[in-house]
Amino acid sequence: MPAEPATPPPPPVAADGGRRWVAVVAVAITVLAWASAFVVIRAAAQSYGPGPLTEGRLLVGVLALGAGVLVSRRWVAPTRREWALIVLCGVAWFGIYNVALAWAEQTVDAGTTAMLVNIGPVLIALFAGLLLGEGFPRWLVIGALVAFGGAVLVGAATADSEQTDLLGVLLCVLAAVTYAIGVIAQKPVLRRLPGLQVTFLACAVGAVCSLPFTPQLVGELAAAPAAATLGVLYLGAVPTALAFSTWAYALARMDAGRLGVTTYLVPPITIVMSAVLLGELPPVLAVVGGAVCLVGVGLSRRR
Numbered sequence: 001m002p003a004e005p006a007t008p009p010p011p012p013v014a015a016d017g018g019r020r021w022v023a024v025v026a027v028a029i030t031v032l033a034w035a036s037a038f039v040v041i042r043a044a045a046q047s048y049g050p051g052p053l054t055e056g057r058l059l060v061g062v063l064a065l066g067a068g069v070l071v072s073r074r075w076v077a078p079t080r081r082e083w084a085l086i087v088l089c090g091v092a093w094f095g096i097y098n099v100a101l102a103w104a105e106q107t108v109d110a111g112t113t114a115m116l117v118n119i120g121p122v123l124i125a126l127f128a129g130l131l132l133g134e135g136f137p138r139w140l141v142i143g144a145l146v147a148f149g150g151a152v153l154v155g156a157a158t159a160d161s162e163q164t165d166l167l168g169v170l171l172c173v174l175a176a177v178t179y180a181i182g183v184i185a186q187k188p189v190l191r192r193l194p195g196l197q198v199t200f201l202a203c204a205v206g207a208v209c210s211l212p213f214t215p216q217l218v219g220e221l222a223a224a225p226a227a228a229t230l231g232v233l234y235l236g237a238v239p240t241a242l243a244f245s246t247w248a249y250a251l252a253r254m255d256a257g258r259l260g261v262t263t264y265l266v267p268p269i270t271i272v273m274s275a276v277l278l279g280e281l282p283p284v285l286a287v288v289g290g291a292v293c294l295v296g297v298g299l300s301r302r303r
Helices: 012-044 050-072 080-104 110-117 120-131 138-158 166-189 195-209 211-223 226-251 256-277 284-300
Strands: none
Touching: 012 110, 012 226, 012 256, 050 080, 050 195, 050 211, 050 226, 080 110, 080 166, 080 195, 110 138, 110 166, 110 256, 120 138, 120 166, 120 256, 138 256, 138 284, 166 195, 166 226, 195 211, 195 226, 256 284
């Protein structure tokens, strides 16, 4: 007798739809966590220097991500090229980016810092089109320009000329550049390696780079208030371990340029959090800029 026909697999469209929704949730977690990071760094920077703050959060991130890798039991041996890209991502995005960001927020408020750093998605879209072959889709370009205009409005509304110095602005730009470099280096590696593994390795590279700050970190741990230390722990567990993992998950399933534009949502969320937690009330123009950012992100998602 002929064998019973095999049960047909579920329609691929439904499966793709399910994966898309998971990716959207991953992006939402990333955006919210990264927005909170600007606020927490602003508060913790009163007690921790840029280097020790970076080392503290990365060490916590390495422990949390390492535990996740052990639980997942998924490990793929990187090739020599993949190791080079992971090291580049770790040095640029986890190392230099975090030091520059913490240093900048000593003189630049959280909302303005978030706006300045978010020129990064424009650089990501540019680099992805040039280096990753993603091209320059019309709606991506339009959405990026609209969202960038909103980010400029946010920055114009929240910048304080008496507190924001040139060095702080330049450090924000440096953070944006290293952020874009990290994303572009990470994207090709995620085609073969698990996102959690890539995030763990890059975070470990960044932690190794920050080891020279250990003596200063030990001294500041002894003197810092409990709230500032809890902030460092939060930065390591949530914006670093959790958010970078959800970002890697989404990046493995989306174009780098299109995903990068979604981080334009970070500045308006940061401003709201700053108003609630730090007492930095956003002016009306900042609210308008945040709305323009949302419109730009929506346009960038069109096909």
